[in-house]
Amino acid sequence: MSDIYAEIKADHDRHRALMKTIAGTEGASDARREAWREFYYDIKSHAAAEEETFYSKLMEKTWGQDAARHSVEEHAEMDDLLDALNEMDMSSSGWLNKFHTLQHDYTHHMDEEEDEIFTRARKVIDDSQVGAYGDRFRARKAKEKDLVDAKQKDHLED
Ligand SMILES: [Fe+2]
Ligand SMILES: [Fe+2]
Numbered sequence: 001m002s003d004i005y006a007e008i009k010a011d012h013d014r015h016r017a018l019m020k021t022i023a024g025t026e027g028a029s030d031a032r033r034e035a036w037r038e039f040y041y042d043i044k045s046h047a048a049a050e051e052e053t054f055y056s057k058l059m060e061k062t063w064g065q066d067a068a069r070h071s072v073e074e075h076a077e078m079d080d081l082l083d084a085l086n087e088m089d090m091s092s093s094g095w096l097n098k099f100h101t102l103q104h105d106y107t108h109h110m111d112e113e114e115d116e117i118f119t120r121a122r123k124v125i126d127d128s129q130v131g132a133y134g135d136r137f138r139a140r141k142a143k144e145k146d147l148v149d150a151k152q153k154d155h156l157e158d
Pocket of ligand 2: 008046110
């Protein structure tokens with residue numbers, strides 16, 4: 001059993017570190033390519049798993065809905081940025097500029113989740129359930145990781 005908050009926080013810390021690595025790489029280097037690939041699949045599956053196991057629960061309560069909707073909207077905005085970056089030439093100056101926008105926005109998103117959203121969630125998710133939620137989050141994320149490419153293809157065909 002692993003605590004849902006610890007699971008999410010551990011992912012966030014990994015994402016913060018990966019973004020720092022990516023920002024420190026140059027052009028279309030192997031180092032940038034590899035760190036980007038790891039980040040791209042991890043953040044997408046993380047966000048999808050959050051929505052399925054975490055935000056869906058928060059949405060059950062009226063006072064949790066607005067905050068949850070706000071976060072899910074931010075996921076959609078970040079998804080657009082991620083896809084745009086994935087399509088762009090990594091060696092262009094525009095790539096790093098766009099990446100810095102993503103880094104800024106996503107850092108704000110994670111800070112808000114760990115702060116405001118966790119506080120709200122603790123009122124909705126019973127203490128005895130945080131382990132089960134953590135397990136569900138982790139299992140869902142593993143499944144979502146395999147679906148990232150398929151979802152992206154569906155999105156393009158829509
Ligand atoms: Fe999120
Ligand atoms: Fe998150």
